[in-house]
Amino acid sequence: MYVKICGLRTPESARHAVRAGADAIGVVMSPRSPRHATPEQARVVLAAARSARADVDTVLVVNRMAAAEAAALARDLGFDVLQLHGRYRAADVRAAQELIPRVWRATSLTDDPALTAGAYGEERLLVDGAEPGSGSTWDLSQLDPARLGTDWLLAGGLSPENVAEAIAAVRPGGVDVSSGVESAPGEKDLERITRFIAAARQGLAPTT
Numbered sequence: 001m002y003v004k005i006c007g008l009r010t011p012e013s014a015r016h017a018v019r020a021g022a023d024a025i026g027v028v029m030s031p032r033s034p035r036h037a038t039p040e041q042a043r044v045v046l047a048a049a050r051s052a053r054a055d056v057d058t059v060l061v062v063n064r065m066a067a068a069e070a071a072a073l074a075r076d077l078g079f080d081v082l083q084l085h086g087r088y089r090a091a092d093v094r095a096a097q098e099l100i101p102r103v104w105r106a107t108s109l110t111d112d113p114a115l116t117a118g119a120y121g122e123e124r125l126l127v128d129g130a131e132p133g134s135g136s137t138w139d140l141s142q143l144d145p146a147r148l149g150t151d152w153l154l155a156g157g158l159s160p161e162n163v164a165e166a167i168a169a170v171r172p173g174g175v176d177v178s179s180g181v182e183s184a185p186g187e188k189d190l191e192r193i194t195r196f197i198a199a200a201r202q203g204l205a206p207t208t
């Protein structure tokens with residue numbers, strides 16, 4: 001099970017997430033998010049994550065930013081992957097891939113009821129709730145995993161307490177969390193990060 005811990009802004013939280021076993025770490029650059037990072041914070045987080053494990057996937061997460069602008073930002077800051085939230089077209093994904101080949105498309109059943117993995121040429125599809133980064137859960141029973149293959153990522157309101165159940169329900173290739181591993185908006189809780197990764201990997205509900 002591939003695990004991404006998102007919304008990191010400090011070197012301590014980045015190192016911790018990677019040492020605890022995260023496959024990917026995310027930095028959010030979206031001014032309305034409580035996790036919005038500056039370019040300098042992004043550089044520090046990337047260096048810390050890579051010092052813990054050189055081959056960790058580093059992901060720039062943006063919301064409704066022009067795709068070419070986001071791709072240039074991801075390339076210039078040295079991210080491995082660009083995660084696009086918003087209503088993009090296949091042409092936007094292709095344009096972004098000219099600058100950074102690894103692009104993940106994040107969408108929801110609300111924005112894209114006919115969800116199909118790879119439909120826009122993205123490396124990975126991330127299926128989220130309707131409000132990215134809100135921590136809100138959504139109705140997984142509305143999803144038809146048969147359309148999604150095996151490599152898609154599930155997000156939206158996941159936490160150490162519910163991730164095992166969510167995985168059992170829809171069998172994603174990976175999971176992504178932001179709010180659910182925080183003690184307050186934008187404040188990562190290292191113990192919750194450890195518990196989330198363990199629960200996702202073991203498929204067991206963790207004890208509190």
Ligand SMILES: O=C(O)c1ccccc1N[C@@H]1O[C@H](COP(=O)(O)O)[C@@H](O)[C@H]1O
Pocket residue numbers: 006007026028030033034035061062063085106126128132133134135136155156157158176177178179180
């Ligand atoms: O985390 C954010 O603040 C954020 C802001 C804007 C776009 C995406 C964001 N995060 C991504 O949202 C989902 C789920 O987040 P949560 O666990 O429900 O808080 C996840 O893909 C994050 O990468």
